[in-house]
Each structure stands twice: as structure tokens, then as C-alpha cells.
Amino acid sequence: MQGQSAEMPNPGVQSQFIAKSGGNQFRGEYYVDFNNNAMQGSNIPEAVIAGGIRPHSNEMERYFDTSINVGGPIKKDKLWWFGTYRRLKTAVEQPQFQFDKITPPYSHDAGIFFERQLSETIGLRTGFVYKTEDDLIANYQPGRSILNGAFSVPFTFVDVGVDAVRGTSDDRNVTLYGMPTTQAASFPTDRVVMNVPRYSRFKTVQLSVRKRYSNKLSFQIGGGYSWTTDFPQGFPANPSQPGVYDRTDWGFGASGTYDAPYGPRLSPVFRHQSGVNFARQISVGATAATAFGLILPASIVYADPANANREENIWLLDVRAERSVTFTDRVRAQLFLDLFNITNSHKSELLTRTTGANYPRPGNILAPFTTRVGMRFVF
Numbered sequence: 001m002q003g004q005s006a007e008m009p010n011p012g013v014q015s016q017f018i019a020k021s022g023g024n025q026f027r028g029e030y031y032v033d034f035n036n037n038a039m040q041g042s043n044i045p046e047a048v049i050a051g052g053i054r055p056h057s058n059e060m061e062r063y064f065d066t067s068i069n070v071g072g073p074i075k076k077d078k079l080w081w082f083g084t085y086r087r088l089k090t091a092v093e094q095p096q097f098q099f100d101k102i103t104p105p106y107s108h109d110a111g112i113f114f115e116r117q118l119s120e121t122i123g124l125r126t127g128f129v130y131k132t133e134d135d136l137i138a139n140y141q142p143g144r145s146i147l148n149g150a151f152s153v154p155f156t157f158v159d160v161g162v163d164a165v166r167g168t169s170d171d172r173n174v175t176l177y178g179m180p181t182t183q184a185a186s187f188p189t190d191r192v193v194m195n196v197p198r199y200s201r202f203k204t205v206q207l208s209v210r211k212r213y214s215n216k217l218s219f220q221i222g223g224g225y226s227w228t229t230d231f232p233q234g235f236p237a238n239p240s241q242p243g244v245y246d247r248t249d250w251g252f253g254a255s256g257t258y259d260a261p262y263g264p265r266l267s268p269v270f271r272h273q274s275g276v277n278f279a280r281q282i283s284v285g286a287t288a289a290t291a292f293g294l295i296l297p298a299s300i301v302y303a304d305p306a307n308a309n310r311e312e313n314i315w316l317l318d319v320r321a322e323r324s325v326t327f328t329d330r331v332r333a334q335l336f337l338d339l340f341n342i343t344n345s346h347k348s349e350l351l352t353r354t355t356g357a358n359y360p361r362p363g364n365i366l367a368p369f370t371t372r373v374g375m376r377f378v379f
């Protein structure tokens with residue numbers, strides 16, 4: 001009987017809890033696999049190459065995956081540790097684009113966990129996960145970008161503000177950067193797939209407690225908090241576009257079952273999820289710089305930092321009550337009552353981020369308090 005309310009949320013925001021765990025013996029596992037272009041065939045026909053697709057452009061250039069997991073006891077039958085580390089490096093060619101001298105992007109993923117047996121039926125787990133991504137690649141115009149200073153001439157752009165009305169007190173001047181129209185010929189528009197100085201860092205702490213069924217009660221409680229540092233809009237093509245930002249999020253969930261007196265089983269599920277961090281965005285049109293004798297392609301610009309705003313945090317409580325009634329060996333019934341969103345929360349999410357009449361209109365609002373009754377009759 002898995003009702004809609006019986007789902008356990010994913011409390012760790014960036015990483016799932018790792019299924020493995022420490023044991024009473026020190027144990028480990030090392031894993032590696034790789035391939036390179038010499039180990040792969042070629043399959044793009046001449047006719048397709050004649051049509052403008054670069055030879056070998058769908059091939060794996062390099063792939064290298066290695067990981068190690070180790071764990072063991074700190075105190076036998078009481079306290080264990082478990083560590084995990086993975087490094088992944090991968091470079092895949094792409095049709096239409098020439099790899100410049102490219103460094104394969106790579107990621108590190110490391111975690112350390114501790115498990116403690118608190119009693120015969122209650123276990124506690126805590127952990128820390130760190131993930132990085134470096135040498136990332138992008139489909140990019142290096143000759144007309146933030147990297148070579150093509151967009152170096154400042155000009156003023158009016159942000160009409162949260163009210164989206166020009167000429168009110170929340171208007172603000174924003175400095176954007178354009179390329180002189182007269183110099184356009186000096187900045188080539190060639191697109192390539194290349195390394196860009198884009199990277200990401202994720203840190204998550206997790207804590208969970210689980211109680212196996214005993215004394216008519218079982219439950220699990222878990223939560224996580226994450227810090228993210230990355231480029232929310234990808235690596236900027238020009239200096240007006242957003243760069244690297246810090247953001248945070250967290251989640252918490254609790255669920256359990258309790259066999260109440262006189263038979264009904266109660267299964268409450270409580271969930272809490274932080275709202276998503278976001279910046280108010282300004283959509284700058286392709287002609288914004290024209291009057292200044294400058295070129296700036298249509299760009300999304302941030303009016304404030306990526307962690308300046310947060311969508312609403314969501315708290316949600318659902319409860320299922322069920323009761324079995326046995327008539328004979330073969331004939332029985334199961335009655336249930338589901339209560340969704342008991343506090344009648346109206347939290348919204350998927351807010352419109354672009355400055356304008358729709359900012360910050362929600363794309364989704366939690367469904368109101370809902371009761372559902374049901375029965376299963378088995379014969």
C-alpha cells in the first residue's frame with residue numbers, strides 16, 4: 001500500500017545517500033576503466049563528410065574513470081566509517097565543431113560518512129560530500145568574448161526595476177559593455193568547442209536517523225544542507241552577463257509508521273525544502289547598445305546576485321491512516337484515509353525571473369488540503 005503520501009523526499013540536495021555502509025571489517029574496492037580514440041572505430045560515411053560534417057566528430061577522444069571506496073569499524077558493532085572517492089575525465093568530440101587544444105573536463109567526487117548504532121533499532125548516519133568540476137568546455141566564440149576584451153566600452157542601460165515601470169523610484173542605471181561597431185571586423189565570430197574558465201563546487205552535509213520497527217513504531221528522519229558555487233547561466237560570453245555565484249539549499253524529511261491503539265496504522269510524512277535561490281534577470285535586447293555606436297548581442301543580465309532572492313521554503317505534512325478488517329480467512333477489507341497538505345500551505349515555486357509585468361509570478365502553487373478515502377476489499 002504505497003500511497004502518494006508515503007514517498008520519502010530526497011533530503012540530500014546534491015547527492016543521494018550512498019547505499020553502502022561501513023562494517024565490522026576493514027574493506028575496500030578500487031575501480032578503473034578507460035578508453036581512448038585508438039580503441040574506437042570510425043563510422044561517419046564519406047557522403048556525410050562531404051556535406052560538411054568533420055571526420056571523427058562523433059568519437060570519444062578520451063575517457064578515464066577511477067574510484068575507491070573503503071570503510072571499516074571505529075568501534076565494533078557501534079561506530080563505523082565509510083569513504084568514497086571518484087575521478088571522472090571525459091572528452092567527446094562533437095559534430096560541426098573543431099576541438100581547439102582541449103583539456104578533457106574532469107570531476108572529483110569525495111565523501112566521508114559515519115554511522116553510529118544508537119540502540120538495537122536506531123541508527124544514525126552523518127556525512128560530508130564534496131564535488132568539483134573543472135576544465136569545462138563550451139560552444140564558444142573566443143574571438144568575440146569576455147576572454148579577449150572585445151566588449152570593453154561601458155554604456156548605461158536603465159533597469160526598470162521590480163515594478164517593471166520606467167520612470168519610477170526603483171529605476172536604476174546598470175553599466176553594460178559593448179564592442180565598438182567600427183572594430184567589429186577585428187573580432188572574429190568563429191565558434192569552437194573549447195575549454196572555458198568555468199568550474200563548479202558543491203558541498204553537502206547530511207544527517208539521518210532511522211528506527212527499525214519495534215514497539216509499534218518505525219521512522220526515518222533525514223536532512224541535508226548544500227553550498228553551490230558555479231556559473232548559473234554557463235560561462236559568460238561577454239562581461240555584462242553573469243559569472244560565478246554562491247547559492248545554498250537544504251532539505252529535511254521525516255516519515256514513519258505508528259500502530260495506534262485499536263488497530264489503525266498512522267503514516268505521517270513531513271517534508272521541508274528550501275526555495276531555490278535566484279537573481280532577478282533583465283533581458284537586454286540586441287539593439288540596446290546601438291545608439292552608443294556599440295554592439296552587444298541579446299543578453300540575460302542579472303539585476304542582483306544569484307543568491308539575492310529565494311523562492312518560498314516549502315513545509316508539507318501528509319498523513320495516511322489505514323485499518324484492516326478481517327471477516328474470514330479469505331475475506332478482508334482495508335480502509336484508508338489520506339490527508340494531503342494538512343496545514344493547507346499555499347507555497348509557490350517556479351517564479352518568473354525576468355524583469356517585467358510577470359515578475360515574480362509563480363509557475364506552480366501547492367495544491368490545497370485534500371482528503372481522500374478509499375477501501376480495498378479482498379475475497
Ligand SMILES: [Ca+2]
Binds near residue numbers: 161162167168170171
Ligand atoms: Ca521602475
